[in-house]
Amino acid sequence: MKIADITRRAGRSLSQAKARTVLTSLAIGVGAFTLTLALAAGEGSRQYVDTIVSSNIDPQMLIVAKDESMFGGGDEGASLAGTGLREYSETATQYAGLTLKTLSPDDFDKISSRSDVEKVTPTYLVNAQYLTFEQVEDKQYTADVTVYDVSVRPEVAAGTLPDRAQQQIADDEVVVPESFLKTLDITDYDSFIGSNITLHLMQPPKNLSEADIQSLAATDGLAAVEEAMQGESREVTLKVRAVSMQSATSFTASSALFISENKAKELSEFLTKDTEQYRSYVSAMVLVKDGVDPSAVKADLEKDGIYSVTAEDVQGLLFTFVNLLQGIVIGFGLLALIASIFGIINTQYISVLERTQQIGLMKALGMSGRDVGRLFRYEAAWIGFLGGLIGAGLAWGAGVALNPFISDALGLSAGTHLLVFQPVPIAGLIIGLMVIAVLAGYFPSRKATRLDPIEALRTE
Amino acid sequence: MITVTHVTKTYGKKQNSFKALDDVSLEIPSGASVAILGKSGSGKSTLMHAISGLDRPESGEVVIDGDNILTMKQKTVDRFRAEKIGFIFQSFFIQGNESVYDNVSLPLEIAQVPRRTRTQRVEAALEAVELSDKIKNKAKDLSGGQKQRLAIARAIVNEPQIIFADEPTGNLDSVTGDTIEELLFSYNREKNVTLIIVTHDADLAKKCDILVSIKDGKIESVTQKDTGAQS
Numbered sequence: 001m002k003i004a005d006i007t008r009r010a011g012r013s014l015s016q017a018k019a020r021t022v023l024t025s026l027a028i029g030v031g032a033f034t035l036t037l038a039l040a041a042g043e044g045s046r047q048y049v050d051t052i053v054s055s056n057i058d059p060q061m062l063i064v065a066k067d068e069s070m071f072g073g074g075d076e077g078a079s080l081a082g083t084g085l086r087e088y089s090e091t092a093t094q095y096a097g098l099t100l101k102t103l104s105p106d107d108f109d110k111i112s113s114r115s116d117v118e119k120v121t122p123t124y125l126v127n128a129q130y131l132t133f134e135q136v137e138d139k140q141y142t143a144d145v146t147v148y149d150v151s152v153r154p155e156v157a158a159g160t161l162p163d164r165a166q167q168q169i170a171d172d173e174v175v176v177p178e179s180f181l182k183t184l185d186i187t188d189y190d191s192f193i194g195s196n197i198t199l200h201l202m203q204p205p206k207n208l209s210e211a212d213i214q215s216l217a218a219t220d221g222l223a224a225v226e227e228a229m230q231g232e233s234r235e236v237t238l239k240v241r242a243v244s245m246q247s248a249t250s251f252t253a254s255s256a257l258f259i260s261e262n263k264a265k266e267l268s269e270f271l272t273k274d275t276e277q278y279r280s281y282v283s284a285m286v287l288v289k290d291g292v293d294p295s296a297v298k299a300d301l302e303k304d305g306i307y308s309v310t311a312e313d314v315q316g317l318l319f320t321f322v323n324l325l326q327g328i329v330i331g332f333g334l335l336a337l338i339a340s341i342f343g344i345i346n347t348q349y350i351s352v353l354e355r356t357q358q359i360g361l362m363k364a365l366g367m368s369g370r371d372v373g374r375l376f377r378y379e380a381a382w383i384g385f386l387g388g389l390i391g392a393g394l395a396w397g398a399g400v401a402l403n404p405f406i407s408d409a410l411g412l413s414a415g416t417h418l419l420v421f422q423p424v425p426i427a428g429l430i431i432g433l434m435v436i437a438v439l440a441g442y443f444p445s446r447k448a449t450r451l452d453p454i455e456a457l458r459t460e
Numbered sequence: 461m462i463t464v465t466h467v468t469k470t471y472g473k474k475q476n477s478f479k480a481l482d483d484v485s486l487e488i489p490s491g492a493s494v495a496i497l498g499k500s501g502s503g504k505s506t507l508m509h510a511i512s513g514l515d516r517p518e519s520g521e522v523v524i525d526g527d528n529i530l531t532m533k534q535k536t537v538d539r540f541r542a543e544k545i546g547f548i549f550q551s552f553f554i555q556g557n558e559s560v561y562d563n564v565s566l567p568l569e570i571a572q573v574p575r576r577t578r579t580q581r582v583e584a585a586l587e588a589v590e591l592s593d594k595i596k597n598k599a600k601d602l603s604g605g606q607k608q609r610l611a612i613a614r615a616i617v618n619e620p621q622i623i624f625a626d627e628p629t630g631n632l633d634s635v636t637g638d639t640i641e642e643l644l645f646s647y648n649r650e651k652n653v654t655l656i657i658v659t660h661d662a663d664l665a666k667k668c669d670i671l672v673s674i675k676d677g678k679i680e681s682v683t684q685k686d687t688g689a690q691s
Binding site: 001002005009012013016357358360361362363364365366367368369371453454457 | 509512514515534535538539540541542543545547549553555557558562566567569570571572
């Protein structure tokens with residue numbers, strides 16, 4: 001018997017038992033539904049992570065640090081969660097209550113002298129005591145201040161940014177995130193452009209020697225000692241160049257003021273002047289030349305005791321979480337599938353019993369046992385196909401219906417969806433289900449293959 | 461030409477065994493109509509199964525047109541049945557849920573007849589049994605006589621050389637039974653097809669060219685109608 005004819009007959013005998021076929025398919029459909037959603041959610045999450053990573057980190061960028069624990073990979077048992085007892089190091093810096101080793105000027109020389117490195121930018125820490133806005137009088141605010149990252153050009157809500165990538169903003173300019181304007185209650189973005197923002201910087205208290213304090217106290221009194229210990233303060237006025245749009249994927253663009261690299265360096269050095277932290281930095285951004293694999297540079301730097309993470313590392317870490325969650329959901333889908341396998345076996349056994357005479361007749365008419373077995377396996381394949389179609393179809397429908405709500409709830413930008421359905425994996429899933437169904441139909445079909453036509457056709 | 465020589469078929473094992481066919485030898489010329497007459501359990505069905513290749517007796521030979529079907533591979537026997545043999549059963553064994561067309565088309569699909577010629581042949585077969593107007597009906601909606609006519613159409617659609625009919629009129633009233641008998645015999649005469657009827661109905665058996673009586677797995681008598689002589 002020809003394959004096409006067997007397939008047609010298999011489909012026809014299923015359509016003659018519609019209720020049973022649909023119910024058995026639904027059992028597979030549940031598994032297919034779960035698996036399709038898991039695939040869609042996994043794909044959507046990976047695309048989302050990709051967007052996040054690419055809009056925050058240049059793929060050619062390395063974040064380098066002297067202290068491995070910066071990246072949670074320290075083998076000294078230290079992490080950001082807690083320090084424990086650690087050996088004192090002269091090049092260590094207290095940072096947010098943690099002691100971290102810093103990159104020395106030597107380290108910077110080492111990195112920037114490499115032929116495969118385009119540029120090294122230290123992570124400047126500019127902790128303004130407070131800042132004031134020209135348009136908002138009598139109020140002081142605090143906010144993070146970071147370097148404008150030329151490789152990740154944010155979308156602007158008002159004003160302009162330099163056209164070409166790799167071009168910095170001017171030293172007296174600042175880019176303000178849209179969220180700040182909401183806090184300030186400013187709605188007229190256009191008039192905000194060009195207005196001034198003033199940063200108030202305060203140096204940390206100076207360390208005076210015992211002798212200095214004694215001599216000052218003796219000559220000018222205690223007030224003079226206090227004054228001498230007090231660090232200098234300074235006011236820096238910057239002009240607003242642009243307002244960066246709020247983005248679900250770019251974190252820094254929505255949470256910090258951007259200033260130029262030169263300005264950041266100047267302010268950072270002013271703040272750390274005469275302290276141990278002067279010109280030493282916890283981390284730095286290294287831009288690797290085009291065509292050079294960042295992970296090769298990473299491995300090289302590690303030999304010199306300089307640790308780093310690449311964009312790929314960050315992506316990989318996030319992917320691990322996505323994959324884990326996807327794996328759990330897929331596990332549930334597979335459980336549902338296993339349950340449905342028994343459904344198929346049961347249905348097909350009953351079908352073989354019900355159609356004993358038909359099988360006997362077909363064999364008497366010269367149909368080979370192999371073809372009879374095939375007939376039942378194809379029926380199982382049909383059930384798998386139907387189940388896959390039902391499950392994937394329902395999942396797709398549910399995804400289309402739910403995506404707007406999910407995007408809304410997670411604050412994803414328009415056009416970004418958490419559930420991304422791709423035709424190829426879904427087609428693969430359906431084919432996989434057909435294969436599973438055929439395997440499940442193996443034992444019933446073997447029973448049909450072995451059926452003795454004389455026994456089957458015995459009427460009394 | 462069908463030649464059966466020394467065929468023995470035993471069912472069961474050792475003490476419980478009994479011989480359904482005991483050293484049976486028989487010769488059936490091509491185009492003859494043959495009745496295998498016997499009571500229930502006489503071995504007449506087993507003989508039919510042996511000649512049609514459905515069953516495999518442990519000893520003896522069944523030679524059809526020069527080939528011993530007992531030594532053929534299963535695959536070859538299957539193809540032989542699909543191409544050369546038609547079956548008609550007492551309880552019809554038609555597929556009620558399928559259309560009349562699909563019922564008749566089944567043997568052609570099994571014999572891998574190309575799709576184009578199939579329609580033609582199915583229509584011709586239904587024409588021969590006067591069921592052309594029912595071609596699209598569900599088989600279960602037919603009456604008993606129509607069902608057996610449908611079974612005959614299915615048996616003749618692939619133009620077989622031998623037709624086996626197992627109690628073809630057993631489930632029918634006498635008038636309908638006569639029609640079916642007439643249909644079988646006229647097809648046997650017109651197409652020169654060997655017709656082998658298995659029955660316990662002596663009246664039906666008398667209408668055949670050769671009457672083979674079987675009892676306890678042994679051939680009791682073979683009567684040729686033309687001469688009336690027994691051998």
